[in-house]
Amino acid sequence: MPEIPGSSSPRGTSGRIEISRDEVAHLADLARIDLSDAELEHLAPQLSVILESVASIAEVAADEIPPTSHALPLTNVFRDDVVTPGLTAEQALAMAPASEGQRFSVPRILGEEA
Amino acid sequence: MSTDTLLSFEESLEKFDPAMGLEVHVELNTNTKMFCGCPAVFGGEPNSQVCPTCLGLPGAMPVVNAKAVESAMRIGLALNCEIAEWCRFARKNYFYPDMPKNFQTSQYDEPIAFEGYLDVELEGGEIVRVEIERAHMEEDTGKSLHVGGATGRIHGADHSLVDYNRAGIPLIEIVTKPIMGSREKAPEVAKAYVAQLRELIVALGVSDARMDQGSIRADVNLSLAPVGTGSLGTRTETKNVNSLRSVERAVRYEMQRHAAILDGGGSILQETRHWHEDTGVTTSGRPKSDADDYRYFPEPDLVPVAPSREWVEELKGTLPELPREKRGRLQKEWGFSDLEMRDTVGAGALGLVEETIAAGASPQSARKWWLSELARRANDSGQEIADLGVTPADVAAVQALVDAGSLNDKLARQVFDGLIAGEGTPAEIVAARGLAIVSDDGALGAAVDKAIEANPDVADKIRDGKVAAAGALIGAVMKEMRGQADAGRVRELIIEKLT
Amino acid sequence: MTDYLRASAADLVAALEAGETTSVALTELFLDRIEAVDSAVHAFLHVDREGALAQAAASDARRAAGAPASVLDGVPIAVKDVLATEGLPTTCGSKILEGWIPPYDATVVTRLKEAGLPILGKTNMDEFAMGSSTEHSAYGPTRNPWDLDRIPGGSGGGSAAAVAAFEAPLAIGTDTGGSIRQPGAVTGTVGVKPTYGGVSRYGLVAMANSLDQAGPVSRTVLDSALLHEVIGGHDPRDSTSIKEPVGALAEAARQGASGDLSGLRVGVIKELGGEGYQAGVEASFRESLDLLVSAGAELVEVSCPSFVHALAAYYLIMPSEASSNLAKFDAMRYGLRVVPDGDPSAEDVMRASRDAGFGDEVKRRIILGTYALSSGYYDAYYGQAQKVRTLISRDFEAAFEKADVLVSPTAPTTAFKLGEKLDDPLAMYLNDLATIPANLAGVPGISLPSGLASEDGLPAGFQVLAPALADDRLYRVGAALETLLEKKWGGPLLAQAPSLDTGPGGRVGRSAPVSRPPYSTTGEMA
Known part of the structure; x- marks a missing residue:
């Protein structure tokens, strides 16, 4: 069952935002990027500066303002349930770094599916 | 582990x-x-x-x-x-x-x-x-x-x-x-x-x-x-x-x-x-x-x-009859008791019974085969009843053979053995296994004579009017004919010969 | 004899229709120009000589048979490397997609092919369109034809530079926060961001899906209108595509070129000017306003108070969407796979490949977006940014009550030097100050050259914004201003650009001559 995000607000939206090296490392982990120590050192202060510059936004819009996720208010765009031509397996696999038995070959998978 | x-x-x-x-x-x-x-x-x-x-x-x-x-x-x-x-x-x-x-x-x-x-x-x-x-x-x-x-x-x-x-x-x-x-x-x-x-x-x-x-x-x-x-x-x-x-x-x-x-x-x-x-x-x-x-x-x-x-x-407006409502309707139509209905649903056999009835079997016979015979086999082999390899049409066909007097219940069970083993349709299995009931007087008469000869005391009882004793002779004939004799005709022959 | 290299696409069409030249001849002309100058400009990542010439030959055959596929049939074009092209490499300026050849065409590309425009090649860009200078391309920067030591804008610096350097008469760009308009401004070319949903995004490798929009890049306003008509219109494969015909855009441009703007209300956005805007850019903007007035337009000042938050909203929404879009680049199905030593798991390979395959700016934005979407931060960042979008749309609605179009300088400054802002992300982001609001609200915008800034002699851009679905107004106003400016200048602004004349050996040598072109090629060199 999903949990609602945003139950807590970011720390210090009105004051300084400090994003630590460890926090960047955690985010890099979530984003599956193997950042080096040097990259982490370099990125942390840059992100702090960027976040500080965007932090003003937290107080701009009042609760009653509806969010806009789509610039134009379209709804109900559907497709008929009719098969259309796709790719052949050969096309699908043509750019694969590795394949075997008409399947994509990937290195061993560590964890179970989420 | x-x-x-x-x-x-x-x-x-x-x-x-x-x-x-x-x-x-x-x-x-x-x-x-x-x-x-x-x-x-x-x-x-x-x-x-x-x-x-x-x-x-x-x-x-x-x-x-x-x-x-x-x-x-x-x-x-x-x-x-x-x-x-x-x-x-x-x-x-x-x-x-x-x-x-x-x-x-x-x-x-x-x-x-x-x-x-x-x-x-x-x-x-x-x-x-x-x-x-x-x-x-x-x-x-x-x-x-x-x-x-x-x-x-x-x-x-x-x-x-x-x-x-x-x-x-x-x-x-x-x-x-x-x-x-x-x-x-x-x-x-x-x-x-x-x-x-x-x-x-x-x-x-x-x-x-x-x-x-x-x-x-x-x-x-x-x-x-x-x-x-x-x-x-x-x-x-x-x-x-x-x-x-x-x-x-x-x-x-x-x-x-x-x-x-x-x-x-x-x-x-x-x-x-x-x-x-x-x-x-x-x-x-x-x-x-x-x-x-x-x-x-x-x-x-x-x-x-x-x-x-x-x-x-x-x-x-497109929603079908909901399963629980449908169960109530079917129970009434089929004349099942609450217990019979619950057992049918509990065995996951409701749809199978329904289809078997649709294929021509009587409600009680459909229930009997799925719940007594087939449910037991599924349980023995740890399978879902639907996965045994026996279709509602098969069950209806077996019952039709029983109704026509070509099979008795015991032989019918052997047909189910054949169905589960994938030996073909009920008719094919009956033919291949030679399971059809024998009601030919020639073959039955010989077996009856043999039984009377082997059980003179029982024969005497029947001759004395104790017709109920015929059961023992029928049993002997069935044994002789490996269960494939038409029990009703055997009884008639015994009584004809001894009275 | 007409100089086809410097002619507008509309003039090339006229020459083709008159039988004065052929598509093959034009295509060869531009391919030769690319060969001559692109080692200096580096507008292209890939040139498809063989394919372009084959398409040109087919176009000539159609025209000979009296059945051209469209108005622009036979006019060559360059396509930004962010659009999927079947059989042609599509890298998005990233190492992670080096050598990727898509098995399908983007809808825009399909429409170009159906309309008979030979595709010269794929143009350089900031990696995954993240940047305002094209310096974030993994394959090296594109240089501004006005000054090869300066940036051509970004992310579509390749498309703008290709058109400015006469390597192509037309190009396709994409605009998420200004990536068509800002390069147009700093290279003295025209660029249009259509209404969101006006041009299909199917096959456009997304940076920020709710902001991205493909559009035309050209040297004249009419050329953009002609190209917009070819690529625009409903596409059932893009759920956000508008189910309306694209409209009579070229007609609007021709009408505007008469120079009469009587009764037009032009809103000058108070918040897009002043602090942070270069004096010469503002002066050029004012001169253009005077010309609009002289053509009968009425100026009104409008205030869009929420625009001050546009940059912040943009730098939350864009990285958030991008962080999710770029997750697919994981070395499993296509793209770069880096296998670390030892007995690496799929996860290890993903991490190593994404580290090696993405550049600094891409990593910065992925991390930023991951942060902004994280539970505990979503409401305060992404959620708030989406509310600011609503406020910005409301500002536009109010402003369009008072004015038919809104105007501003396209970019706060002229082209800066290569490397100047490379490691100062905030300074780089400020280039998009004036262009971002249109993306957030989905409204269309055009940038056209307004002149040269007095302090550095480099091009400045004039931006016109219109209400959603009123793209025709951009062309009417843009063409009117262009006519008035060119009358003043005595010709197109690009006539004042350095010639990039080819020296001995047939190539422009900025310093040492380059032995081979910086782009890959398909097909034999002529």
């Missing part, structure tokens, strides 16, 4: 109250996938049912399958849910090699259907209302084959091979609210809910609803709280529960496992667990942690779904 300590089921209940949540994924039987025009059928050549969209190629975009939305709404309506006036798809972000975009296009806080219920009937006839929190639309993932390693399992594998044919097939996830207060009946309630939800899906015609092929998949959430407190404890989420029987067993197992840990002063780790059908245990999967930060946000490549109320009303 598991080394879990379990408390006995009874002791678990003395100390704790269980709370369950069931999440059932239903794979729809639409022609095409959720967001692209690739065929949504089971079992094609690997990676032959893919396109840029379901393969997650850079630049490709999704378009929603109208039929899938319609099926989702019909499921929601059948579950007495509200249908959203406006809802969106959202991205659930996590990395996994069988998920081409590394996010699943799903729904988050705006499901298409919400706040419903399903009234579930237990074996004793008791009705339990299971409240539905939501039913939402999403897409399936690809399938991985794990290569190397001993067992084909993920652990110890050397590498994996991925087929994306299944990626993007429409799924409806149906989530219950916590089911509390069912106590010792919790395992039964869980099984009955999934079974009756499955029946509903079948009646709606929106899915193949084959648990063995994964077109219905259940996850079981379970937690315990000290008895009488009414609180909710830490839960585990057991995945991979792929048969009705396993739903019941998995609930029971987790109740006993949680109880042992809590009773010993430990605490439950919030985690995903995996059910093992073969060994009947759960094992630890993945701990729930910060890594479960799915970073949901509205899918910007899709626009909101806002079903008009006219559309919703129109779909309400």
Whole structure:
């Protein structure tokens, strides 16, 4: 069952935002990027500066303002349930770094599916 | 293998109250996938049912399958849910090699259907209302084959091979609210809910609803709280529960496992667990942690779904007779007692009996064969009754042979042996095994003479007018003819010859 | 004899129609120009000589048979490397997609092919369109034809530079926060961001799906209108595509070129000017306003108070969407796979490949977006940013009550030096100050050259914004201003650009001559 995000607000939206090296490392982990120590050192202060510059936004819009996720208010765009031509397996696999038995070959998978 | 300590089921209940949540994924039987025009059928050549969209190629975009939305709404309506006036798809972000975009296009806080219920009937006839929190639309993932390693399992594998044919097939996830207060009946309630939800899906015609092929998949959430407190404890989420029987067993197992840990002063780790059908245990999967930060946000490549109320009303008109109503109607038509009806439903044989009757058998004969004969065999071999290899048409054909006097019950059982062994149609099996009843007077007369000769004292009794003694001679004739004699004609011949 | 290299696409069409030249001749002309100058400019990542010439030959055959496929049939074009092209490499300026050859065409590309425009090649860009200078391309920067030591804008610096350097008469760009308009401004070319949903995004490798829009890049306003008509219109494969015909855009441009703007209300956005805007850019903008007035337009000042938050909203929404879009680059199905030592798992390979395959700016934005979407931060960042979008749309609505079009300088400054802002992300982001609001609200915008800034002699851009679906107004106003400016200048602004004349050996040597072109090629060199 999903949990609602945003139950807590970011720390210090009105004051300084400090994003630590460890926090960047955690985010890099979530984003599956193997950042080096040097990259982490370099990125942390840059992100702090960027976040500080965007932090003003937290107080701009009042609760009653509806969010806009789509610039134009379209709804109900559907497709008929009719098969259309796709790719052949050969096309699908043509750019694969590795394949075997008409399947994509990937290195061993560590964890179970989420 | 598991080394879990379990408390006995009874002791678990003395100390704790269980709370369950069931999440059932239903794979729809639409022609095409959720967001692209690739065929949504089971079992094609690997990676032959893919396109840029379901393969997650850079630049490709999704378009929603109208039929899938319609099926989702019909499921929601059948579950007495509200249908959203406006809802969106959202991205659930996590990395996994069988998920081409590394996010699943799903729904988050705006499901298409919400706040419903399903009234579930237990074996004793008791009705339990299971409240539905939501039913939402999403897409399936690809399938991985794990290569190397001993067992084909993920652990110890050397590498994996991925087929994306299944990626993007429409799924409806149906989530219950916590089911509390069912106590010792919790395992039964869980099984009955999934079974009756499955029946509903079948009646709606929106899915193949084959648990063995994964077109219905259940996850079981379970937690315990000290008895009488009414609180909710830490839960585990057991995945991979792929048969009705396993739903019941998995609930029971987790109740006993949680109880042992809590009773010993430990605490439950919030985690995903995996059910093992073969060994009947759960094992630890993945701990729930910060890594479960799915970073949901509205899918910007899709626009909101806002079903008009006219559309919703129109779909309400397409809902089939609900299974429980249908059961009431059929019981009346068939003249079954409450007990007979419950047994039929409990054995998962309602549809089979219905089809057998439709194929020409009388209600009582259809019930008799499925519930006495075939249910026992399924139980012996640990199979679902529907998977024995015997069709309703077969059963009706066997009964027709019995009605015509060509088979008796004993011979009919041998025909079922042949059907289960895959030897052909009932007529073919009767012919091949030589099972037809002999009513030819020549062959029967000889056997009767032989029996009279071998049992002179019995023959004398009959001659003295004690016709009831004929049974012993009939038995001897049947033995001689390996059960294939027409018992009625044998009786007539004996009495003709001796009186 | 007409100088076809410097002619507008509309003039090339006229020459083709008159039988004065052929598509093959034009295509060869531009391919030769690319060969001559692109080692200096580096506008292209890939040139498809063989394919372009084959398409040109087919076009000539159609025209000979009296059945051209469209108005622009036979006019060559360059396509930004962010659009999928079947059989042609599509890298998005990233190492992670080096050598990727898509098995399908983007809808825009399909429409170009159906309309008979030979595709010369794929143009350079900031990696995954993240940047305002094209310096974030993994394959080296593109240089501004006005000054090879300066940036051509970004992310579509390749498309703008290709058109400015006469390597192509037309190009396709994409605009998420200004990536068509800002490069147009700093290279003295025309660029249009259509109404969101006006041009299909199918096959456009997304940076921020709710903001991205493909559009025309050209040397004249009319040329953009002609190209816009070819690529625009509903596409059932893009759910956000508008179900309306694209409209009579070329007609609007021709009408505007008459130079009469009587009765037009032009809103000058108070918030897009002043502090942070270069004096010469503002002066050029004012001169253009005077010309609009002289053509009969009425100026009104409008205030859009929420625009001050546009940059912040943009730098939350864009990285959030991008962080999710770029997750698919995981080394499993296509693209770069880096296998670390030892016995790496799929996860290890993903991490190593994404580290090696993505550049600094891409990593910065992925991390930023991951942060903004994280539970606990979603409401305060992404959620708030979406609300600011609503406020910005409301500002536009109010402003369009008072004015038919809104105007501002396109970019606060002229082209800066290569390397100047490379490691100062905030300074780089400020280049998009004036262009971002249109993306957030989905409204269309055009940038056209307004002249040279007095302090550095480099081009400045004039931006016109119109209400959603009123793209025709951009062309009417743009063409009118262009006519008035060119009358003043005595010709197109690009006539004042350095010639990039080819020296001995046939190539422009900025310093040492380059022995081979910086782009890859398909087909034999002529």
